């Protein structure tokens with residue numbers, strides 16, 4: 001199975017590293033516009049093969065899309081990341097043009113690929129990719145909810161003083177500092193509701209930390225995060241390529257689901273070899289439905305800014 005990652009920067013290269021280390025795909029192509037950059041990242045990753053023990057072939061390309069031909073999955077991580085103090089939404093001006101041209105280029109060589117959109121503002125870039133390419137909705141998947149959910153479980157694990165892997169939880173809604181919805185009511189510690197162990201005040205603190213999880217890291221690192229984002233993309237790609245049918249919150253095009261239409265936003269999906277195979281209705285309560293509607297309004301407003309590219 002072949003995966004192309006366009007944008008060999010922090011997130012793209014980390015994703016290639018995790019995919020090869022875990023043997024998720026037999027071939028990974030990294031592509032970037034910076035001369036020699038993707039080739040260098042690929043060579044560096046390949047030089048781990050004997051010490052970490054993998055057989056995935058990783059290669060790099062400077063803007064030569066012919067090398068990406070026949071990819072099963074294409075990940076778009078090209079574009080600029082935010083700097084401390086910025087929102088993801090402020091990236092739209094530069095990233096919209098990049099994402100649209102990249103989507104056109106990859107499809108010309110891999111007409112059957114499933115596209116995973118990572119560049120920010122991710123929900124808007126996913127909507128742009130879907131509309132610009134005309135692909136069916138199952139083949140355009142925005143990655144944000146997998147990462148936000150892993151951060152939610154991290155903050156829950158810190159509050160509970162228990163391992164993250166014993167915690168279940170999901171974040172839906174937009175992938176933005178104010179639009180994310182950590183589903184605290186449905187989160188559990190090995191099946192017991194987390195509200196059995198944490199006060200309302202502690203749970204609200206966990207939710208607030210989760211929502212600004214990306215901004216916190218951007219403040220600490222000077223650019224946005226990459227280890228957890230890259231690993232989250234690899235996790236999603238694994239479910240597609242290996243037809244795992246995991247339930248992962250992803251940004252997908254809604255046509256009535258969760259009361260929304262003509263928008264890409266995070267909801268729980270079954271992810272398998274056909275991409276989005278099902279959108280799961282987790283039965284939100286009235287308060288959660290109101291938060292989702294508010295989040296959708298904000299995400300929809302951003303889509304209006306795509307007029308110049310669509």
Ligand SMILES: NC(=O)C1=CN([C@@H]2O[C@H](COP(=O)(O)OP(=O)(O)OC[C@H]3O[C@@H](n4cnc5c(N)ncnc54)[C@H](O)[C@@H]3O)[C@@H](O)[C@H]2O)C=CC1
Nearest residue numbers: 007009010011032033078079080081118119120122144229
């Ligand atoms: N959806 C999510 O959960 C997350 C999204 N992101 C987003 O992912 C994007 C990438 O972030 P980083 O890897 O940290 O940035 P980075 O700056 O390290 O890497 C971006 C790469 O894209 C390349 N690039 C730019 N235009 C290109 C084009 N037209 N064709 C091919 N390559 C091109 C650049 O040369 C650069 O190497 C950002 O927009 C960031 O906001 C980052 C983390 C999580």
Ligand SMILES: O=C([O-])CC(=O)C(=O)O
Nearest residue numbers: 082088214215224225229
């Ligand atoms: O915070 C950012 O800008 C990058 C991102 O989407 C994340 O790490 O969640």
